[in-house]
Amino acid sequence: MDPVSRRLLKELNDYQREAHNHPEIIELTPADDEDLTHWRATIAGLDQTPFQGGLWNLDVKIPHNYPMQPPTVKFITQICHPNVHFKTGEICLDLLKTAWSPAWTLKSTILAISLLLSNPEPSSPLNCDAANLLRCGDLVGYESMIRMYTQLFAMKMTEEDQ
Amino acid sequence: MLKGFLRHKSIQPLTPPSPTLRASNMTSQEQNDWQPELTDEQILAFEQKIKDEEAEKIPLVCQKESIDALEKEFQDNKPFLEKVQKLKETNDELRKCRGDGNCFFRAFAFAWFESLMRNPHIFKAGVEKLKSTTELLLSGGFQELAFEDFYDVTLNQLEQIPDSDPDLLLVNFQTEEISNSIVMHLRFVTSAYLKIHSAEYEPFLIVESISIDQFCAQEVEAFGRESDHLQITALTKALDVPVEVLYLDGSSGDHVAVHEFWPDEASKGSRKALQLIYRPGHYDILYRKE
Numbered sequence: 001m002d003p004v005s006r007r008l009l010k011e012l013n014d015y016q017r018e019a020h021n022h023p024e025i026i027e028l029t030p031a032d033d034e035d036l037t038h039w040r041a042t043i044a045g046l047d048q049t050p051f052q053g054g055l056w057n058l059d060v061k062i063p064h065n066y067p068m069q070p071p072t073v074k075f076i077t078q079i080c081h082p083n084v085h086f087k088t089g090e091i092c093l094d095l096l097k098t099a100w101s102p103a104w105t106l107k108s109t110i111l112a113i114s115l116l117l118s119n120p121e122p123s124s125p126l127n128c129d130a131a132n133l134l135r136c137g138d139l140v141g142y143e144s145m146i147r148m149y150t151q152l153f154a155m156k157m158t159e160e161d162q
Numbered sequence: 163m164l165k166g167f168l169r170h171k172s173i174q175p176l177t178p179p180s181p182t183l184r185a186s187n188m189t190s191q192e193q194n195d196w197q198p199e200l201t202d203e204q205i206l207a208f209e210q211k212i213k214d215e216e217a218e219k220i221p222l223v224c225q226k227e228s229i230d231a232l233e234k235e236f237q238d239n240k241p242f243l244e245k246v247q248k249l250k251e252t253n254d255e256l257r258k259c260r261g262d263g264n265c266f267f268r269a270f271a272f273a274w275f276e277s278l279m280r281n282p283h284i285f286k287a288g289v290e291k292l293k294s295t296t297e298l299l300l301s302g303g304f305q306e307l308a309f310e311d312f313y314d315v316t317l318n319q320l321e322q323i324p325d326s327d328p329d330l331l332l333v334n335f336q337t338e339e340i341s342n343s344i345v346m347h348l349r350f351v352t353s354a355y356l357k358i359h360s361a362e363y364e365p366f367l368i369v370e371s372i373s374i375d376q377f378c379a380q381e382v383e384a385f386g387r388e389s390d391h392l393q394i395t396a397l398t399k400a401l402d403v404p405v406e407v408l409y410l411d412g413s414s415g416d417h418v419a420v421h422e423f424w425p426d427e428a429s430k431g432s433r434k435a436l437q438l439i440y441r442p443g444h445y446d447i448l449y450r451k452e
Contacts, residue, residue, distance in 0.1 A: 011307065054286060068346070068386075097202045102350075105305065
């Protein structure tokens with residue numbers, strides 16, 4: 001087995017063993033059994049945040065020289081967040097680019113993205129409208145906009161249930 | 163203000179319009195202000211391309227060659243040339259490493275392994291030291307999952323040394339998977355050592371105003387990132403391997419400056435240090451005259 005697959009299998013086992021410790025990650029798994037270099041993840045919005053109740057799917061692509069190079073992660077489910085591109089789902093997070101360290105794993109990467117939701121960095125925005133609300137201190141406006149888009153895009157399952 | 167904000171690197175279209183096209187209907191002032199803007203991905207891809215091109219040129223670790231190669235390299239550069247000529251009195255060979263940003267770690271690792279091959283009496287201590295690094299990494303906050311593959315490869319290579327020969331060592335160091343795993347393990351060891359001894363080393367980072375954790379992630383653990391004093395100091399202490407770095411630069415005088423890195427002051431001079439030669443931005447292995 002090549003070293004990247006070996007590493008990824010270890011990560012998968014590790015995640016499955018520890019999954020109960022990370023309720024914010026709903027799913028983290030290879031997209032299909034044949035190809036270990038393409039994973040999908042689902043994260044849940046944390047309680048007490050405007051993202052509460054939302055579920056977002058992420059697409060995770062792993063480069064051939066992982067973990068020397070970071071995985072490419074983007075949102076599949078549309079999300080309104082200062083550091084995520086509203087249309088493409090691209091994420092602006094230094095750890096996915098310049099601050100990547102091979103000491104990270106897919107699990108810790110997804111956890112960092114989950115943490116980014118409630119800790120936006122409005123000074124390096126991919127979504128200027130969301131960032132501008134924060135930059136001018138309109139927290140009420142910001143949170144209600146997030147809540148609206150969370151309901152629109154990330155709570156489809158509950159709508160179907162109803 | 164707004165203009166500056168909108169010009170932020172992350173919100174640009176994927177393909178910047180070609181400068182010549184844009185320039186044609188701009189005033190000269192606009193032309194001066196206008197800069198093609200790239201996304202982070204494009205910048206990273208571009209850097210990677212440069213590294214890949216560099217990689218095509220030479221193996222990760224080369225065959226030994228005569229120090230005359232340096233003379234040739236600097237034949238038109240008097241300050242460098244004078245130093246090389248002086249250096250020839252004490253050193254006769256060097257071994258080049260690929261300039262991919264990992265050259266310090268790779269040169270160090272190869273020189274260290276080679277010294278253990280030549281000096282069987284220190285081999286056992288070297289293996290023990292390497293084995294002790296798993297403890298160091300765990301106390302440095304590393305997850306076993308993240309380092310065990312690199313560690314296994316490194317230990318396996320080191321343990322092979324008594325039954326191996328210099329040619330096989332070189333072949334293994336030229337094999338990307340093996341060579342890069344060793345580089346990665348030494349990067350983690352360096353990082354763990356710095357984190358554990360952060361009180362001693364954090365003051366050196368004040369100028370750059372980043373924490374030791376940030377420094378370790380961005381400058382030490384990051385594959386392909388170049389190394390400086392702090393990394394060398396930490397690694398020599400963590401593995402108890404003395405190193406001398408001979409700095410070849412354009413300063414006046416015909417002597418290369420020698421920076422010595424001793425794991426502890428007491429052992430200074432009691433054993434032979436590995437020798438690396440540094441030219442601005444790059445490390446290679448240097449050999450003393452026998």
